[in-house]
Amino acid sequence: MKYVDEFRDPALARSVAAAIAREAAPDRAYHLMEFCGGHTHAISRYGIPDLLPGNVRMIHGPGCPVCVLPVGRIDDAIALARRHEVTLCAYGDVLRVPGSGRVSLLKAKAQGADVRMVVSPADAVRVAADNPDRQVVFFAIGFETTTPPTALAVRAAQARGLSNFSVFCNHVLTPSAIEGIMAAAQGRSEELRLDGFVGPAHVSVVIGSQAYEPVAEQHGKPVVIAGFEPLDVLQSILMLIRQINQGRAEVENQYTRAVTRSGNEKAQALVAETFEPRLSFEWRGLGSIPRSGLRLRDSFAAFDAETRFGVESASVPDHKGCDCGSILRGVKRPSDCKLFGGVCTPDNPMGSCMVSAEGACAAHYTYGRFRDS
Template identity: 50%
Template sequence: MKYADEFRDPKAAKALLAKIGAVVDQIGATAEKPVHIMEICGGHTHAIFRYGLDKLTPAGIEFIHGPGCPVCVLPMARVDECVQIAERPEVIFTTFGDAMRVPGTRKSLMQAKADGADIRMVYSPLDALELARRNPDREVVFFGLGFETTTPSTAFSIQQAAREGLTNFSVFCNHITVPPPIKALLDDPHMVLDGFVGPGHVSMVIGVHPYDFIPRDYGKPIIVAGFEPLDLLQSVLMVLEQIRDGRAEVENQYARVVPEHGNPASIAAIADVYEPRPSFEWRGLGEIEESGLRIRPAYAAYDAEEKFGIGYAAGPRVVEEIEGCECGAVMTGRMKPVHCPQFGKGCTPEMPLGALMVSSEGACAAYYQYGGARAVEPAE
């Protein structure tokens, strides 16, 4: 397949792996004292395991799986609030499929649907907008979830609803941003991070300069990376070369897709529709200042929090994790999925306890699907 096979060439991969091995030797990294590289994006985590890059790279490299899955970092309280909205008889609740099976304290959206709530999976907020047009007697709520990648499409939908004067469409806004949690991790004295593989899809929207603080303030390299195996191998090599050379810079390996300054139309739509929240709760990281987005007062008619008096509009609500579930520790790179006592036993894709096992970008799902479950004995 043109433009894909070129980035999966085994000969090119072997050449990159040889270069990586040479730089690892130059740095003096070993299995006992590895270089810790965090891939921020959950899509990168799945690619690493899908292509076996964790096994092909030298023992002197330790991949740390970061909080780059928006479904996974969503606290259980927000899932509960989704269910609470969806169970209102006048509501058609719409969501991306990834969020359907994420457990709340009472039930998931999938279970709420089975119990009679009108919950529909959509591919785009524009699908939800069309439902609002076709059902003028119902309140259609879209679950706005995701990083900067999906934020513009929600913003465009709200702008379109405002132009049309639709009064029965709103968004339960849970959009979040990538740079603040990276800063929170770097400020954590218990985290050991030597460099980052930066998110490709997010960077298509925001560009590369929002990461400038990482080398400037913390002296760590970050490489914005694509999602094919050669993309990731080259990005790891670029991180290692910066460490070897004593440099710390933002570099763009994914330049064929990511423009330096991002997408101007998307950035303008985000600025028009949203403003930063004072703080937002992240699973495993707690409240992080200005890490979430909320709908501006000018578009308050399309804000489900204001319309239904729920979410942060009703005040923050902290919900404790399920006992034995270590989603927070896995999400922040403190623990590998296989070290969670519930992994592959009390928590499986069929019966998940946490979001990391059901999201298409979750670290636990990657380990389970691509063989990482071997470190845990199966449940009896």
């Protein structure tokens, strides 16, 4: 297929859905987690659940980088932004995530903090170059997809001698998160059954399909990397059902037009030269996961905002009424939360899952809540 409308062909979608219905054994249930927030959005937007038989359930995962940031890291960013000498640059979605007391970076900006929205780390480097009298901090978040641009920004700042630029690093790692999900499912009292994963698309372009092979081997769960179009998702669900029926647990790549087994090796080398794994990093809903976050290597310590400003992160609990953590673990759906659609809306988010368009609550509010009624 060549054009985007071919990936949304209704006749082909009905054909794949019919194949899923035929091959899904009626005497068993299939619990499939789409890890990536982009897939969560696509599944809700295109009404994929309506095309699936009742025994095939899609479970939202924690693959929204804005959603998985814990409250404590938001509080740290707000504290940095409130320093009189600091200009904090961040992506737009991050500005709206509520921290302690429901204060967000956007509210801190309204109260006088110098907070600026950027669309890339390179924008933050330009801000630093244009304002040599300010300490410019880039609030770096995201999975492996957005880590290489941050590495390039640090290197650009180093090459230009910008001593007023630093990075508050919150980059996290996808395979480690999947390990964290499995650990959470096994170590908590609430039941979470997982039979397979729809693997991320853009992340896998960088790290390749081989990154998920240990997950499939160690946990016996199949992983199928999928594109974001409705036919991509449906085909991936069919591939997972076939693996489960055959008793296989392998990594398969549906998104062959963009993903290879080895991934982007130049990007991987750039990240490895610039960053190193933290001993542990806290995820909202999943707690601290070993070696799941990145920090700048000692050779780039001069650009580490945590070192420069003495940031000491603390674990801060979510809003008491917000079920975002349980939704990110897959044990609850957005509609299970008492605040969903009433107190908590995209205009008034109580938790991070309602902020980003890729968040499970925001996607369900936009597309799925009508099915609930």
